[in-house]
Amino acid sequence: MPEIRLQGLRKDYGAVTVIEDLNLEMADGEFTVLVGPSGCGKSTTLRMIAGLESVSAGQIMVGDRDVSQLEPKERDLAMVFQDYALYPHMNVAKNMSFALRLARMNKSDIEKRVKDVAATLDLTAYLDRKPAELSGGQRQRVAMGRALVRDAGTFLFDEPLSNLDAKLRGQMRAELALMSQRIKKNMIYVTHDQVEAMTLGDKIVVMKFGEIMQAGTPEELYRSPANKFVAGFIGSPTMNFLSAELVEESDTLFAKGQGFSIPLPDARKTHLQTHKDRSVHIGIRPSSFVEGPGGLKMPVILSEYIGAQSVLISELGEEKISIEVNSVAPIRAGEQREFTVQGDEVHLFDPKTEAAL
Numbered sequence: 001m002p003e004i005r006l007q008g009l010r011k012d013y014g015a016v017t018v019i020e021d022l023n024l025e026m027a028d029g030e031f032t033v034l035v036g037p038s039g040c041g042k043s044t045t046l047r048m049i050a051g052l053e054s055v056s057a058g059q060i061m062v063g064d065r066d067v068s069q070l071e072p073k074e075r076d077l078a079m080v081f082q083d084y085a086l087y088p089h090m091n092v093a094k095n096m097s098f099a100l101r102l103a104r105m106n107k108s109d110i111e112k113r114v115k116d117v118a119a120t121l122d123l124t125a126y127l128d129r130k131p132a133e134l135s136g137g138q139r140q141r142v143a144m145g146r147a148l149v150r151d152a153g154t155f156l157f158d159e160p161l162s163n164l165d166a167k168l169r170g171q172m173r174a175e176l177a178l179m180s181q182r183i184k185k186n187m188i189y190v191t192h193d194q195v196e197a198m199t200l201g202d203k204i205v206v207m208k209f210g211e212i213m214q215a216g217t218p219e220e221l222y223r224s225p226a227n228k229f230v231a232g233f234i235g236s237p238t239m240n241f242l243s244a245e246l247v248e249e250s251d252t253l254f255a256k257g258q259g260f261s262i263p264l265p266d267a268r269k270t271h272l273q274t275h276k277d278r279s280v281h282i283g284i285r286p287s288s289f290v291e292g293p294g295g296l297k298m299p300v301i302l303s304e305y306i307g308a309q310s311v312l313i314s315e316l317g318e319e320k321i322s323i324e325v326n327s328v329a330p331i332r333a334g335e336q337r338e339f340t341v342q343g344d345e346v347h348l349f350d351p352k353t354e355a356a357l
Contacts, residue, residue, distance in 0.1 A: 258317030
């Protein structure tokens, strides 16, 4: 399984540049997820890797091989599409084996490979059925199986779960995670769903307007976002952002804003020394609030009860914020609650560049 490197990749559509100078390395056997909002360039990047879109500039290296100008069939890649792309007149076995039959592989080898992959994806009982007789989740597994039987070096997934309902998405996420552990291949996966990214990816690449905002492990992106965009994109419910000033009082550094004053850990004082007495944006995850006496008094404007947890919409200063709390019973709107913010979980961002401080 070769390393994949994108070097100075650019894509132009006429006079419009949608991706410019994109550089990324994907290690052997790594599950890499490209994530971002619609129009960020993630699918275009995947399609250039696959050879379905031409490269305007730069290189796509698979090991020591430059595949930038090669035909898709010459790249040792297999792709799973969003809409399954199954042949309706063929049964599951024939759909899965289509590329192998086209390559004139030995019939017994084809049958063995199809049976092995079908067993891996729990499709053995459905090999004689046609796509119309299958559920959405089963059809998606067939599409994955068609890619897997090719035994390619790299598998590409273009939002493969977006057509499934919430329950099936959860099941398929789990199956994909198990599959990636079993087959140990390079996988590049595109999604706009950050939950999919966090649960599947060894490496997550967050994109915006054709640029990489940050690449790293799920934990790195969650705990140490490089900028405000990544901080707001990764995590559910999303991070709260408030305007504040850094002020030092009695040898303690505070983030002060309208209606709040949050002490920051001493460990951050040295790093933030040059940012004292200046404006910042602070980011607080909904899970970073701890309920208890002596905290900030905040009204419950809206309460979303989801069983073991509730997500509250409250108000801090003039800003509406989300708070995530453990709840045995629903919390009623109109109540007053007290919350303390854990200072070591407060994120600070430059209000002009939006870079993390």
